[in-house]
Amino acid sequence: MSSFKVVFTLKQHTPIIHFQSNQSGATLRATELKPKFDRFLIERNPNIAVKINANGHKSLDYKVKIEPNISKREEIPDKSSLFFANMKPKDMSDIEWQRVKKRFKTYNRTFKIEFFSFNKDILKAIKNDFEAFLAHTNFGTRGSKGFGSFYIADRFFDKTLIQHQVYSFSSSNWQKDIGLFYQFLRQGINFSERTSSPFYTKPAIFAYAKSKGWQWDKKSIKEFYFSEKLKVQIKKYQSDVVKYTSDEKYLLRDLFGLSSSQEWKSYSKTIEKEDTKKDKDGKPEIERFKSPITFKVVDGVVYFWANDTINDILNQTFEIKIKNRDSLKLSTPKEFDFDEFFEFVLKIDLSTHIEEEFHNTNEYKILNRILNAIKVSR
16 A cells, blocks of 8 residues: 555445435545535644645645445435425425435445545654544534444444443434433423324423423513413413513523524514624524534444533623514523533433423433433443
Protein backbone atom coordinates (compact mmCIF):
# COMPACT_ATOMS: atom_id res chain seq x y z
CA MET A 1 0.00 0.00 0.00
CA SER A 2 1.21 3.50 -0.82
CA SER A 3 2.67 5.44 2.10
CA PHE A 4 0.49 8.37 0.98
CA LYS A 5 -2.75 6.45 1.37
CA VAL A 6 -5.02 5.34 4.21
CA VAL A 7 -7.87 2.89 3.48
CA PHE A 8 -10.82 1.88 5.67
CA THR A 9 -13.56 -0.67 5.09
CA LEU A 10 -16.99 0.64 6.07
CA LYS A 11 -20.36 -0.91 6.81
CA GLN A 12 -23.66 0.95 6.51
CA HIS A 13 -25.96 0.40 9.48
CA THR A 14 -28.96 2.57 8.58
CA PRO A 15 -30.29 3.92 5.25
CA ILE A 16 -29.13 7.34 4.09
CA ILE A 17 -31.75 9.81 2.85
CA HIS A 18 -29.98 11.20 -0.19
CA PHE A 19 -30.85 14.42 -2.00
CA GLN A 20 -30.04 12.65 -5.31
CA SER A 21 -31.62 9.36 -4.32
CA ASN A 22 -33.31 8.93 -7.70
CA GLN A 23 -29.87 8.52 -9.31
CA SER A 24 -28.51 4.98 -9.45
CA GLY A 25 -25.01 5.85 -8.23
CA ALA A 26 -26.00 8.25 -5.47
CA THR A 27 -24.45 7.14 -2.21
CA LEU A 28 -22.22 8.42 0.60
CA ARG A 29 -20.70 11.56 -0.92
CA ALA A 30 -17.15 12.79 -0.53
CA THR A 31 -18.55 16.31 -0.94
CA GLU A 32 -20.52 15.87 2.29
CA LEU A 33 -17.96 13.79 4.17
CA LYS A 34 -14.84 15.88 3.56
CA PRO A 35 -16.05 19.28 4.89
CA LYS A 36 -17.42 17.58 8.02
CA PHE A 37 -14.24 15.57 8.48
CA ASP A 38 -12.09 18.68 7.87
CA ARG A 39 -13.83 20.53 10.70
CA PHE A 40 -13.51 17.50 12.97
CA LEU A 41 -9.79 17.07 12.27
CA ILE A 42 -8.99 20.78 12.64
CA GLU A 43 -10.74 20.91 16.00
CA ARG A 44 -8.90 17.83 17.29
CA ASN A 45 -5.53 18.70 15.75
CA PRO A 46 -4.95 22.44 16.30
CA ASN A 47 -1.41 22.36 14.82
CA ILE A 48 -2.37 20.64 11.58
CA ALA A 49 -1.59 22.42 8.28
CA VAL A 50 -4.74 24.23 7.15
CA LYS A 51 -5.58 25.79 3.80
CA ILE A 52 -7.63 29.00 3.93
CA ASN A 53 -9.33 30.31 0.79
CA ALA A 54 -10.27 33.90 -0.06
CA ASN A 55 -13.56 33.57 1.86
CA GLY A 56 -11.77 32.39 4.98
CA HIS A 57 -12.95 28.78 4.57
CA LYS A 58 -10.60 26.25 6.17
CA SER A 59 -9.82 22.87 4.61
CA LEU A 60 -7.17 20.17 4.64
CA ASP A 61 -5.03 18.94 1.77
CA TYR A 62 -6.20 15.39 1.11
CA LYS A 63 -8.44 13.59 -1.37
CA VAL A 64 -11.26 11.15 -0.67
CA LYS A 65 -12.29 8.25 -2.90
CA ILE A 66 -15.39 6.21 -2.08
CA GLU A 67 -16.11 2.90 -3.80
CA PRO A 68 -18.91 3.76 -6.28
CA ASN A 69 -22.15 2.30 -7.63
CA ILE A 70 -22.87 -0.25 -4.95
CA SER A 71 -26.00 1.21 -3.37
CA LYS A 72 -29.62 0.24 -3.84
CA ARG A 73 -32.70 2.43 -3.65
CA GLU A 74 -35.63 1.89 -1.28
CA GLU A 75 -38.91 3.75 -0.96
CA ILE A 76 -39.50 5.79 2.20
CA PRO A 77 -42.90 5.08 3.77
CA ASP A 78 -45.26 8.06 3.45
CA LYS A 79 -45.92 7.89 7.20
CA SER A 80 -42.36 7.34 8.38
CA SER A 81 -42.07 8.03 12.12
CA LEU A 82 -38.83 9.99 11.61
CA PHE A 83 -39.15 11.60 8.17
CA PHE A 84 -42.14 13.78 7.36
CA ALA A 85 -41.04 15.56 4.16
CA ASN A 86 -42.09 12.89 1.68
CA MET A 87 -45.76 13.75 1.28
CA LYS A 88 -46.68 14.63 -2.32
CA PRO A 89 -47.76 18.26 -2.81
CA LYS A 90 -51.36 18.54 -4.00
CA ASP A 91 -50.39 20.52 -7.11
CA MET A 92 -47.68 18.07 -8.28
CA SER A 93 -48.24 15.27 -10.75
CA ASP A 94 -47.41 11.67 -9.83
CA ILE A 95 -44.75 11.54 -12.54
CA GLU A 96 -43.00 14.68 -11.29
CA TRP A 97 -43.26 13.51 -7.69
CA GLN A 98 -41.57 10.21 -8.49
CA ARG A 99 -38.74 12.21 -10.03
CA VAL A 100 -38.07 14.51 -7.06
CA LYS A 101 -39.15 12.55 -3.95
CA LYS A 102 -36.41 11.43 -1.57
CA ARG A 103 -35.61 7.76 -1.09
CA PHE A 104 -33.40 5.62 1.09
CA LYS A 105 -30.02 4.53 -0.23
CA THR A 106 -28.38 1.45 1.23
CA TYR A 107 -25.23 -0.53 0.54
CA ASN A 108 -25.50 -4.24 -0.22
CA ARG A 109 -22.06 -4.99 1.23
CA THR A 110 -19.07 -3.43 2.92
CA PHE A 111 -17.11 -0.93 0.87
CA LYS A 112 -13.80 0.88 0.91
CA ILE A 113 -13.03 4.53 1.46
CA GLU A 114 -9.57 5.82 0.56
CA PHE A 115 -7.76 8.94 1.75
CA PHE A 116 -4.73 10.25 -0.16
CA SER A 117 -2.34 13.02 0.88
CA PHE A 118 1.35 13.90 0.55
CA ASN A 119 1.17 15.43 4.03
CA LYS A 120 2.08 12.68 6.50
CA ASP A 121 0.74 14.64 9.48
CA ILE A 122 -2.66 14.83 7.83
CA LEU A 123 -2.58 11.11 7.02
CA LYS A 124 -1.66 10.35 10.63
CA ALA A 125 -4.56 12.46 11.89
CA ILE A 126 -6.93 10.71 9.48
CA LYS A 127 -5.73 7.29 10.64
CA ASN A 128 -6.08 8.25 14.31
CA ASP A 129 -9.37 10.14 14.18
CA PHE A 130 -11.53 8.66 11.41
CA GLU A 131 -13.24 6.12 13.68
CA ALA A 132 -14.05 8.87 16.21
CA PHE A 133 -15.43 10.98 13.37
CA LEU A 134 -17.72 8.17 12.23
CA ALA A 135 -18.83 7.59 15.82
CA HIS A 136 -19.96 11.23 16.12
CA THR A 137 -21.36 11.64 12.60
CA ASN A 138 -24.28 10.48 10.46
CA PHE A 139 -24.85 11.54 6.85
CA GLY A 140 -27.67 12.79 4.63
CA THR A 141 -31.05 14.14 5.72
CA ARG A 142 -32.23 13.49 9.31
CA GLY A 143 -28.80 12.34 10.40
CA SER A 144 -29.46 13.38 13.99
CA LYS A 145 -32.32 10.85 14.10
CA GLY A 146 -30.11 7.91 13.15
CA PHE A 147 -30.25 7.87 9.35
CA GLY A 148 -26.99 7.62 7.38
CA SER A 149 -25.04 5.72 10.04
CA PHE A 150 -21.74 4.22 8.89
CA TYR A 151 -18.98 2.63 10.93
CA ILE A 152 -15.76 0.76 10.37
CA ALA A 153 -16.59 -2.83 9.41
CA ASP A 154 -15.98 -5.64 11.92
CA ARG A 155 -15.57 -3.25 14.84
CA PHE A 156 -17.81 -2.83 17.84
CA PHE A 157 -18.99 0.73 18.40
CA ASP A 158 -16.60 2.44 20.80
CA LYS A 159 -18.72 4.84 22.85
CA THR A 160 -15.60 6.10 24.66
CA LEU A 161 -14.83 8.00 21.45
CA ILE A 162 -17.85 10.24 22.12
CA GLN A 163 -16.96 13.29 24.21
CA HIS A 164 -20.35 13.29 25.94
CA GLN A 165 -22.35 10.99 28.20
CA VAL A 166 -23.65 8.16 26.00
CA TYR A 167 -26.88 6.23 26.58
CA SER A 168 -27.97 3.16 24.65
CA PHE A 169 -30.62 0.50 24.11
CA SER A 170 -30.96 -2.48 21.76
CA SER A 171 -33.61 -2.28 19.07
CA SER A 172 -35.02 -4.52 16.35
CA ASN A 173 -36.97 -1.58 14.89
CA TRP A 174 -34.81 1.49 15.46
CA GLN A 175 -36.95 3.91 13.45
CA LYS A 176 -40.08 3.16 15.43
CA ASP A 177 -38.21 3.12 18.73
CA ILE A 178 -36.37 6.42 18.16
CA GLY A 179 -39.51 8.10 16.84
CA LEU A 180 -41.58 7.05 19.84
CA PHE A 181 -38.87 7.75 22.40
CA TYR A 182 -38.11 11.21 20.97
CA GLN A 183 -41.81 12.12 20.99
CA PHE A 184 -41.98 11.01 24.61
CA LEU A 185 -39.03 13.26 25.49
CA ARG A 186 -40.09 16.41 23.63
CA GLN A 187 -43.81 16.79 23.01
CA GLY A 188 -45.61 13.76 24.36
CA ILE A 189 -47.67 11.22 22.42
CA ASN A 190 -51.37 11.60 21.73
CA PHE A 191 -53.16 8.79 19.91
CA SER A 192 -56.28 9.28 22.01
CA GLU A 193 -58.48 9.64 18.92
CA ARG A 194 -57.25 6.35 17.48
CA THR A 195 -60.18 3.95 17.21
CA SER A 196 -58.05 0.89 17.91
CA SER A 197 -55.86 0.88 21.03
CA PRO A 198 -55.66 4.63 21.83
CA PHE A 199 -52.63 5.90 23.71
CA TYR A 200 -51.61 9.08 25.50
CA THR A 201 -48.63 10.18 27.55
CA LYS A 202 -47.53 13.60 28.69
CA PRO A 203 -43.99 14.54 27.64
CA ALA A 204 -40.95 13.99 29.80
CA ILE A 205 -39.90 17.62 29.34
CA PHE A 206 -43.19 18.73 30.95
CA ALA A 207 -42.56 16.50 33.98
CA TYR A 208 -38.98 17.75 34.22
CA ALA A 209 -40.13 21.38 33.98
CA LYS A 210 -42.71 20.81 36.70
CA SER A 211 -40.01 19.35 38.96
CA LYS A 212 -38.11 22.63 38.47
CA GLY A 213 -41.15 24.80 39.12
CA TRP A 214 -41.29 25.85 35.45
CA GLN A 215 -44.29 26.10 33.15
CA TRP A 216 -43.63 24.69 29.70
CA ASP A 217 -44.29 26.70 26.55
CA LYS A 218 -47.34 24.86 25.22
CA LYS A 219 -49.36 25.80 28.32
CA SER A 220 -48.11 29.41 28.11
CA ILE A 221 -49.10 29.70 24.44
CA LYS A 222 -52.56 28.28 25.21
CA GLU A 223 -53.01 30.75 28.07
CA PHE A 224 -52.16 33.67 25.78
CA TYR A 225 -53.92 32.71 22.53
CA PHE A 226 -56.46 30.00 23.36
CA SER A 227 -57.57 30.78 26.90
CA GLU A 228 -61.22 29.77 26.37
CA LYS A 229 -60.28 26.41 24.90
CA LEU A 230 -57.81 25.93 27.73
CA LYS A 231 -60.57 26.48 30.30
CA VAL A 232 -62.62 23.76 28.57
CA GLN A 233 -59.62 21.41 28.60
CA ILE A 234 -58.98 22.02 32.30
CA LYS A 235 -62.60 21.10 33.10
CA LYS A 236 -62.57 18.06 30.80
CA TYR A 237 -59.18 16.54 31.63
CA GLN A 238 -57.62 15.77 34.99
CA SER A 239 -54.08 15.83 33.56
CA ASP A 240 -51.64 18.24 35.18
CA VAL A 241 -50.37 19.04 31.67
CA VAL A 242 -53.28 21.48 31.31
CA LYS A 243 -53.75 22.24 35.01
CA TYR A 244 -50.22 22.97 36.20
CA THR A 245 -49.35 26.68 36.37
CA SER A 246 -46.21 28.59 37.33
CA ASP A 247 -44.99 32.16 37.07
CA GLU A 248 -41.68 30.83 35.65
CA LYS A 249 -42.62 30.32 32.02
CA TYR A 250 -39.97 29.07 29.59
CA LEU A 251 -39.59 28.00 25.98
CA LEU A 252 -38.56 24.37 26.42
CA ARG A 253 -39.52 22.20 23.45
CA ASP A 254 -37.25 24.28 21.20
CA LEU A 255 -34.24 23.22 23.26
CA PHE A 256 -34.59 20.03 21.23
CA GLY A 257 -34.28 22.04 17.99
CA LEU A 258 -35.84 25.34 17.02
CA SER A 259 -39.15 25.05 15.23
CA SER A 260 -39.60 28.54 13.76
CA SER A 261 -42.98 27.63 12.27
CA GLN A 262 -45.36 25.15 13.87
CA GLU A 263 -48.79 23.98 12.76
CA TRP A 264 -51.28 23.68 15.60
CA LYS A 265 -53.75 21.67 13.54
CA SER A 266 -56.40 21.24 16.22
CA TYR A 267 -56.49 25.04 16.55
CA SER A 268 -56.17 25.70 12.78
CA LYS A 269 -53.33 28.13 13.50
CA THR A 270 -49.68 28.51 12.58
CA ILE A 271 -47.34 29.51 15.41
CA GLU A 272 -44.26 31.49 14.36
CA LYS A 273 -41.17 32.02 16.53
CA GLU A 274 -38.49 34.65 16.00
CA ASP A 275 -35.41 35.55 18.02
CA THR A 276 -35.77 39.09 19.40
CA LYS A 277 -32.02 39.70 19.05
CA LYS A 278 -31.05 40.91 15.59
CA ASP A 279 -27.74 40.98 13.74
CA LYS A 280 -26.32 44.02 11.96
CA ASP A 281 -28.59 43.36 8.97
CA GLY A 282 -31.70 43.24 11.14
CA LYS A 283 -32.10 39.47 10.85
CA PRO A 284 -32.73 37.25 13.90
CA GLU A 285 -29.47 36.06 15.43
CA ILE A 286 -30.87 32.55 15.79
CA GLU A 287 -32.87 31.41 12.78
CA ARG A 288 -32.02 27.74 13.02
CA PHE A 289 -31.02 25.53 15.90
CA LYS A 290 -30.32 21.87 15.29
CA SER A 291 -31.26 19.38 17.96
CA PRO A 292 -28.34 18.81 20.36
CA ILE A 293 -29.35 15.13 20.57
CA THR A 294 -27.78 12.67 18.15
CA PHE A 295 -28.92 9.08 17.66
CA LYS A 296 -26.34 6.65 16.25
CA VAL A 297 -27.41 3.13 15.29
CA VAL A 298 -24.76 0.41 15.00
CA ASP A 299 -25.38 -3.35 14.90
CA GLY A 300 -28.89 -3.11 16.30
CA VAL A 301 -27.98 -0.83 19.20
CA VAL A 302 -29.25 2.76 19.42
CA TYR A 303 -26.72 5.09 21.04
CA PHE A 304 -27.63 8.69 21.85
CA TRP A 305 -26.12 11.73 23.53
CA ALA A 306 -26.48 15.52 23.71
CA ASN A 307 -23.69 17.86 22.63
CA ASP A 308 -22.80 21.30 23.99
CA THR A 309 -24.66 23.36 21.35
CA ILE A 310 -27.50 23.80 23.85
CA ASN A 311 -25.50 26.76 25.20
CA ASP A 312 -26.17 28.63 21.94
CA ILE A 313 -29.89 28.94 22.63
CA LEU A 314 -30.01 29.34 26.42
CA ASN A 315 -31.21 32.63 27.91
CA GLN A 316 -32.60 33.81 24.56
CA THR A 317 -35.95 35.56 24.14
CA PHE A 318 -38.25 34.66 21.26
CA GLU A 319 -41.35 36.38 19.95
CA ILE A 320 -44.27 33.97 19.53
CA LYS A 321 -46.68 35.14 16.84
CA ILE A 322 -49.99 34.21 15.28
CA LYS A 323 -51.11 36.18 12.25
CA ASN A 324 -53.20 39.28 13.13
CA ARG A 325 -52.75 38.72 16.87
CA ASP A 326 -50.57 40.33 19.53
CA SER A 327 -47.25 38.61 20.13
CA LEU A 328 -46.07 36.70 23.20
CA LYS A 329 -42.46 36.73 24.36
CA LEU A 330 -40.94 33.63 25.95
CA SER A 331 -37.34 32.95 26.89
CA THR A 332 -35.34 29.77 27.10
CA PRO A 333 -33.93 28.95 30.56
CA LYS A 334 -30.61 30.44 31.64
CA GLU A 335 -29.34 26.93 32.34
CA PHE A 336 -30.28 23.51 31.03
CA ASP A 337 -28.31 20.26 31.33
CA PHE A 338 -29.46 17.47 29.01
CA ASP A 339 -27.65 14.82 31.03
CA GLU A 340 -29.54 15.95 34.13
CA PHE A 341 -32.72 15.77 32.06
CA PHE A 342 -31.90 12.26 30.81
CA GLU A 343 -31.20 11.10 34.37
CA PHE A 344 -34.59 12.51 35.40
CA VAL A 345 -36.24 10.63 32.52
CA LEU A 346 -34.71 7.35 33.65
CA LYS A 347 -36.30 7.83 37.08
CA ILE A 348 -39.79 8.32 35.66
CA ASP A 349 -42.18 5.59 36.79
CA LEU A 350 -44.21 4.94 33.65
CA SER A 351 -46.86 3.10 35.65
CA THR A 352 -47.84 6.40 37.30
CA HIS A 353 -46.69 8.80 34.54
CA ILE A 354 -48.99 7.07 32.03
CA GLU A 355 -52.62 6.37 32.88
CA GLU A 356 -53.45 2.74 33.66
CA GLU A 357 -55.89 2.44 30.75
CA PHE A 358 -52.93 2.64 28.34
CA HIS A 359 -50.67 0.09 30.05
CA ASN A 360 -51.54 -2.74 27.65
CA THR A 361 -50.70 -0.76 24.52
CA ASN A 362 -47.66 -1.40 22.33
CA GLU A 363 -46.47 2.17 22.93
CA TYR A 364 -46.39 1.68 26.69
CA LYS A 365 -44.51 -1.60 26.33
CA ILE A 366 -41.98 -0.08 23.92
CA LEU A 367 -41.27 2.93 26.14
CA ASN A 368 -40.97 0.70 29.18
CA ARG A 369 -38.54 -1.60 27.34
CA ILE A 370 -36.41 1.33 26.13
CA LEU A 371 -36.14 2.99 29.54
CA ASN A 372 -35.30 -0.29 31.27
CA ALA A 373 -32.70 -1.12 28.62
CA ILE A 374 -31.02 2.29 29.03
CA LYS A 375 -30.82 1.78 32.80
CA VAL A 376 -29.18 -1.63 32.37
CA SER A 377 -26.66 -0.39 29.78
CA ARG A 378 -25.29 2.44 31.95
